[in-house]
Amino acid sequence: MTDGHENRLGYAKEGLVVRLLVSRMLVSSVLAVAAVGGAGAAEPDLVRRAQLVSMVRQDCGSCHGLRLTGGLGPALLPDSLSGKPAAALIAAVLGGRPGTAMPGWSRFLSGAEAAWIVEQLQRGFPPLAERGGW
Amino acid sequence: MDRRAVAARFSATRRKGGLVNRWRTISRVLAGLAAVVVAGCAGRPVAGLRGTGDLGIVIERASGSVQIVDHSGRRSLGRIEGLGDLSHAHATVSRDGRYAYVFGRDGGLTKLDLLAGRIDRRIIQAGNSIGGSISQDGRLVVAQNYQPGGIKAFDADTLAPVAEVAAEYAPGRFSKVVGLADVPGQGFAYALFDAGEIWVTDFTDPSAPRTRRFAAGKQPYDGLVTPGGRYFMAGLFGEDGIALLDLWQPEQGVRRILDGYGRGEDKLPVFKMPHLRGWAVADGKAYLPAVGRHEVLVVDVTDWREVGRIAVAGQPVFVMARPDGRQVWVNFAFPDNALVQVIDTLEGAVIDTLSPGRAVLHMEFTPRGEAVWVSARDDDRVTVYDTATRKALAVLPARAPSGIFFTARAARIGF
Numbered sequence: 001m002t003d004g005h006e007n008r009l010g011y012a013k014e015g016l017v018v019r020l021l022v023s024r025m026l027v028s029s030v031l032a033v034a035a036v037g038g039a040g041a042a043e044p045d046l047v048r049r050a051q052l053v054s055m056v057r058q059d060c061g062s063c064h065g066l067r068l069t070g071g072l073g074p075a076l077l078p079d080s081l082s083g084k085p086a087a088a089l090i091a092a093v094l095g096g097r098p099g100t101a102m103p104g105w106s107r108f109l110s111g112a113e114a115a116w117i118v119e120q121l122q123r124g125f126p127p128l129a130e131r132g133g134w
Numbered sequence: 135m136d137r138r139a140v141a142a143r144f145s146a147t148r149r150k151g152g153l154v155n156r157w158r159t160i161s162r163v164l165a166g167l168a169a170v171v172v173a174g175c176a177g178r179p180v181a182g183l184r185g186t187g188d189l190g191i192v193i194e195r196a197s198g199s200v201q202i203v204d205h206s207g208r209r210s211l212g213r214i215e216g217l218g219d220l221s222h223a224h225a226t227v228s229r230d231g232r233y234a235y236v237f238g239r240d241g242g243l244t245k246l247d248l249l250a251g252r253i254d255r256r257i258i259q260a261g262n263s264i265g266g267s268i269s270q271d272g273r274l275v276v277a278q279n280y281q282p283g284g285i286k287a288f289d290a291d292t293l294a295p296v297a298e299v300a301a302e303y304a305p306g307r308f309s310k311v312v313g314l315a316d317v318p319g320q321g322f323a324y325a326l327f328d329a330g331e332i333w334v335t336d337f338t339d340p341s342a343p344r345t346r347r348f349a350a351g352k353q354p355y356d357g358l359v360t361p362g363g364r365y366f367m368a369g370l371f372g373e374d375g376i377a378l379l380d381l382w383q384p385e386q387g388v389r390r391i392l393d394g395y396g397r398g399e400d401k402l403p404v405f406k407m408p409h410l411r412g413w414a415v416a417d418g419k420a421y422l423p424a425v426g427r428h429e430v431l432v433v434d435v436t437d438w439r440e441v442g443r444i445a446v447a448g449q450p451v452f453v454m455a456r457p458d459g460r461q462v463w464v465n466f467a468f469p470d471n472a473l474v475q476v477i478d479t480l481e482g483a484v485i486d487t488l489s490p491g492r493a494v495l496h497m498e499f500t501p502r503g504e505a506v507w508v509s510a511r512d513d514d515r516v517t518v519y520d521t522a523t524r525k526a527l528a529v530l531p532a533r534a535p536s537g538i539f540f541t542a543r544a545a546r547i548g549f
Contacts, residue, residue, distance in 0.1 A: 058196075058493065058511065058534075059468045062406045065239050066196060066221030070262055071280060072310065072327070072355075072407060096403065101353070101371060103403035108469065128196055 044113050053126050055108075056117055063101060068125055072101055076121045089118045186231040189248045190498065190540035192509065192516055193236070194533040195220045200236065201532055202248055205500050205507065205540060208518050208528040212251050218242040218258075223537055224265030227544035228290060229272030234539060235290075237266045237277055245293060248541070255293045259286055267316045267549060274337055276314065276322050283308035285324060287337060296340045303329035303347075313357020313368055313410065315548040317381055323366040325354035325377075332357070332368055332379055332388060348388045350377035358410040359548030360420075360435065367391075369410050371425055378438060391438045392422070392431055401426025406467035408451050412548040413499075416459030416479050423450035423464075430464060430477065442482055447473050452496065455479070456521055457503040463521075465494045465508075474508060476524065486524050490517045498538035509535035 044052060057066050063073035074080060081089065093114040096104030105114070120126060188206040199215040217223075219240035226235050233254060236244045241260035244253055262281035269276065274287045274296060283301040288294065301309040309326035317323050320338045325331070330352050335345040352372025359366050359381075368377040374396040377388045408423035415421075419441065420433045430453050432442040448470025455462050462477040471493050476486040491510025499506045505527060509516050511534045518528040543549040 054512075059405065061221050062468075065219070065262070067219050067239070069219070069240070071222060071239065071264065099372075101355075101404070101407065103405055105405075 042112055044116050048113070049116070049126075050129055052109075052113060052117060053120075054128060056121075056125060057128050068121070076125070078122055078124050081122050086115070086118050086122065089121070090114045093117060184249070186248055186541050187501075188541075189231070190507075190538060191225060191234050191236070191246065191248070192507075192530075192532050192535050193220050193223045193225070193537040193539075195223060195495075195511070195536040196534040198238075199533065200234075200246065201530075202246075202251055203507075203516075203530070203538075205505070205518075208505075208530075210530055210532075214246060214251065214253060216253065217244050217256075220536070222264050225537065225539040226266055226268045226275065226549060227539065227541050228268065229544055231541040231544045233290075234541075235266060235268070235275050237263050239263065241279070241281075243275070243277055243288065243293060257288075257293050259288070259295075264312070265314060267314050267322060268544075269316055269322070269337060270318055270320050270547075274320075274340060276316070276337075278311040278314035278324055280310040283310050283326075283328070285311055285314060285322065285335065287340060287343070297337065297343050299333075299335050299343055299345055301326050301329070301333070303331060312355055315357060315359040315366065315412070317359055317366065318363040318547065321381075323357065323359060323379070323381065325350060325357045325368040327353055327355065330354065330372075332366060332377060334366070334379070334381070334384065346384060348377075348379055348384070350388050351375060351390065355407050355425075356410040358412050358414055361412050361415055361547065363547040365435075367410065367420075367422075369408065369422065369425065371404075371407070374425070376422065389438070391433060392440055395424060395431055395440065395443075396427060399427075402428065402449065404449050404467060405469065406449070406451055406471075408449070408453075408467075411454075412546065413454045416455035416462060419479070421453045421455060421462045421477070421479075423453050425449075430462070432482070444477055444482060444484065446475050446477075446484060447487065454497055454499065456499055456506070457501065461503075461521060463497055463499075463506060465497060468493075471495075472510075476521075488519070488524060490519075491515055495536040496538050498540055501540065501542035507538045509538055511536060 063071050064076050065071045068076040094106040096102050190203050192201045198217045199213050201213050202211045218238045221239045224237045234246045241258050241263045243259045244256040247254040260279040263277050263279045266277040273290050275290045276285050276287045278285050285299050287297040301311050303309050309328035312325050312327050314324040321336045323334045332348045332350045333345050335343050337343050350368050351370040354368035355371040357368040366379045375390045375393040378391050379388050420435050422431045424431050430444045434441045446464055448466035450464050451467050453464050464475045474488045475484045478485045490508040491513030493511035495509050495511050497506050497508045506519050506521050516530045516532050516535050517526050520527050
């Protein structure tokens with residue numbers, strides 16, 4: 001498995017920035033340095049957003065469904081989240097909900113990234129980007 | 135098998151066009167190769183005369199499609215689209231090995247004709263479903279649903295609804311159903327995640343199913359039936375242990391095994407739920423994923439005592455014995471999901487670590503275990519490994535592949 005991360009981003013622009021981010025992603029998931037991906041309070045950039053969309057639909061999707069219509073975990077659609085304070089949802093994403101199957105994701109997401117995810121969930125989550133060859 | 139020859143003849147077929155020519159070509163190919171599926175118009179395979187024992191499907195979870203595959207030829211025979219939301223899709227196989235029933239997350243139940251390479255029938259049977267199983271006599275296909283919580287039985291030929299058991303464990307309270315498996319006596323055993331119970335429903339009279347309930351433990355997340363059909367086990371998420379029901383003596387109730395295997399230590403986070411199925415048993419021992427520990431737990435199935443634990447690379451998701459029981463293959467939850475580890479059951483230790491691609495979601499052994507197919511969602515491929523040498527024998531492109539289901543499941547209890 002050496003070719004992986006570059007392929008995945010085949011739809012994004014080639015170049016130093018992309019490569020840099022990709023290697024930072026790798027470092028962050030290997031070393032679990034939560035701050036690397038989002039660098040503080042800054043909004044995630046386009047490349048990182050694409051990764052977050054894929055992560056939410058695929059990995060969060062293993063419990064919440066690819067279409068976020070719910071599974072072992074509840075639906076994460078705008079209707080189901082409306083009226084719930086974003087701060088509580090962000091706290092759930094980062095810290096999990098003890099005693100339930102919802103784990104905390106702070107090893108992999110910065111606060112800004114979790115906030116961006118919750119904002120998108122409440123608004124209607126973006127679709128998966130098409131990948132090359134589909 | 136010479137694949138190039140097939141391809142050449144296939145394009146010749148297309149060039150000539152015309153029904154007569156096409157059939158002449160096809161029968162010539164058949165004479166030479168015994169079994170050939172020609173991808174006809176729009177990528178749909180059309181079957182020649184052949185068996186189905188070496189067919190299977192690969193779920194393409196994000197695009198609502200499946201590929202029909204041939205594990206003798208290690209190749210894809212075509213793609214079928216239009217199956218809806220296939221996240222967490224599961225499939226069971228008709229008794230004759232011709233049809234696969236695919237259960238989609240969106241409650242879709244699709245009956246695929248593997249020979250004709252098309253959808254035979256499709257219904258939406260629930261709002262949110264996670265799988266199903268086929269009855270001992272092959273006549274009923276039963277779905278397990280989260281929403282509405284319960285199970286539903288359908289006629290395996292027509293998909294007409296036959297019976298329904300709502301998982302109403304207290305007045306007005308319905309549970310998500312997990313771990314559904316067929317058991318001998320036209321029965322189905324399953325667990326209720328929210329109720330902490332195991333239910334066994336007997337469909338001998340499909341118009342009046344009879345259900346028995348058993349207390350199991352906190353948050354059962356999946357279940358399995360041992361290969362002979364005697365025991366049903368439900369893994370627990372909410373506590374350390376496994377609920378075991380002897381289906382020969384159900385009146386004895388649920389017995390707990392592996393109680394407190396976490397030894398009171400803090401659990402590691404579980405980023406994806408493990409899965410259980412009858413493949414867990416190898417050579418008299420069951421190999422089970424620990425929850426919140428990076429370990430495979432080993433239990434002697436004669437007395438259900440823990441006889442060992444094997445440290446592995448992450449939170450195990452599938453712990454699958456090769457059909458002969460000499461090896462157990464393990465994949466992992468996020469973030470260790472780019473790895474697969476191989477346990478030698480004689481040594482009781484990991485003997486190999488493989489990297490089949492990013493987000494390995496599922497593995498399926500060929501019926502006698504010389505090869506295993508492994509799906510890697512984020513690298514859009516399925517890799518076929520020789521289980522003895524662990525060398526890749528083939529790599530098949532697939533769109534975000536997840537579950538792989540071979541027709542050999544048709545002949546196994548608990549699938």
